[in-house]
Amino acid sequence: NAGVTQTPKFQVLKTGQSMTLQCAQDMNHNSMYWYRQDPGMGLRLIYYSASEGTTDKGEVPNGYNVSRLNKREFSLRLESAAPSQTSVYFCASSDPGQGSYEQYFGPGTRLTVT
Amino acid sequence: GENVEQHPSTLSVQEGDSAVIKCTYSDSASNYFPWYKQELGKRPQLIIDIRSNVGEKKDQRIAVTLNKTAKHFSLHITETQPEDSAVYFCAASKGSGGYQKVTFGTGTKLQVIP
Numbered sequence: 515n516a517g518v519t520q521t522p523k524f525q526v527l528k529t530g531q532s533m534t535l536q537c538a539q540d541m542n543h544n545s546m547y548w549y550r551q552d553p554g555m556g557l558r559l560i561y562y563s564a565s566e567g568t569t570d571k572g573e574v575p576n577g578y579n580v581s582r583l584n585k586r587e588f589s590l591r592l593e594s595a596a597p598s599q600t601s602v603y604f605c606a607s608s609d610p611g612q613g614s615y616e617q618y619f620g621p622g623t624r625l626t627v628t
Numbered sequence: 629g630e631n632v633e634q635h636p637s638t639l640s641v642q643e644g645d646s647a648v649i650k651c652t653y654s655d656s657a658s659n660y661f662p663w664y665k666q667e668l669g670k671r672p673q674l675i676i677d678i679r680s681n682v683g684e685k686k687d688q689r690i691a692v693t694l695n696k697t698a699k700h701f702s703l704h705i706t707e708t709q710p711e712d713s714a715v716y717f718c719a720a721s722k723g724s725g726g727y728q729k730v731t732f733g734t735g736t737k738l739q740v741i742p
Contacts, residue, residue, distance in 0.1 A: 545727050554637070556717055556732040557672070557699035573629075573731075604671065610728040615660045615721060617730065621670040 515540050518620035520605050524575050526626045527595040535590040535623050537605030546588040547572075547617065548580060550601040563588055595627045596619065630655040632720050634733030641708050642741050649736045651718035652700045658720040660728060661694060661701050666715045667736075675716075676703070708740045 518539045525552060538612055539546065544565045549557040559572030563582040579591045588607075592599060605620040631654040641647050653661075659680040664672035678685045678692045678701065685692050689708075694701040706710055718733040 547730075554734060556634075556734040559730070562727065562729075608728065610723060615723075615728050616662065616674050616677065619673070620724075621671050 517541065518605055518607055518618050520603075520620035520623050522623060523621065524624050526628065527592075527625055529596060531595050532591070532593050533590075533595065535603055535605075535625075537589065537620055538587045539605075539607040539618070540586065541607060541609070541618065542585070543607035543609040543618075544585070544611055546582065547606045547608075548578075548590045549604045549606065550574065550599075551604060551622075552565070552601050560590065560603075566612070595625075597627045599625065600627045601625060630658060630720055630722070630729070630731040632718060632733045633738065634718050634736060636736060637734065638737045638739070639740045640741060643708060643710060645708055647703075647705045647712070647740075648737075649703045649716055649718070649740055650700060651702070651720075651733050652698075653720040653731075654699065655720065655722060658722045660721040660723075661692070662719050662721065662725055662730075663690075663692060663703050664717045664719065664732075666717065668714075672717060680739075705738075708738075710742050712741050713738060713740045715727050 521536045547562045548560040561580040566585045603623045606617040608617045634651045662677035665675045666672040691704045715735045721730040723729045
């Protein structure tokens with residue numbers, strides 16, 4: 515099993531450009547999450563999807579949109595990138611409905627907005 | 629919402645000594661407390677977790693304690709080794725309709741000096 519995969523690994527954008535970060539998991543998990551990680555601030559939740567067909571805002575949703583394409587895939591879109599969105603983005607999945615609360619993280623996407 | 633505070637932000641210990649990282653949380657409904665280890669440039673990975681109905685859990689050289697009354701929990705690493713050097717994150721989590729909302733601390737950078 516590949517676990518949680520993310521593409522791309524690195525990306526440089528100019529202010530105002532748009533892009534979509536892709537995430538997929540092969541563990542048949544119901545819940546998926548997008549976090550951003552900034553120095554000294556830990557992991558902050560952007561959006562989550564408790565199950566296929568549902569999405570909800572997390573702690574820092576402004577400037578982002580998400581799509582839960584199917585049970586495996588959860589994408590994060592930046593419509594008009596800003597320098598404040600320079601960060602490392604992690605996707606994660608879990609299946610608390612099965613009694614396992616552990617979140618499995620992808621390898622991350624390092625995004626720089628100039 | 630939940631607030632998780634983590635101390636210290638950096639910690640240096642001699643190889644073989646013990647390391648202790650402390651976290652406090654604010655929401656008494658939180659019922660799951662994981663600890664993640666993140667090596668430089670890598671994804672966070674779960675190293676140990678504890679549920680609210682347990683006061684202490686141990687796995688070889690690492691242990692976690694939970695005091696629900698005081699709303700704090702701690703990570704203890706004994707006989708530290710250079711490979712323990714990493715950033716450690718605590719988190720507090722509570723369930724809601726099959727989804728676990730997780731709030732992370734800001735991280736502790738542990739350096740083990742050979």
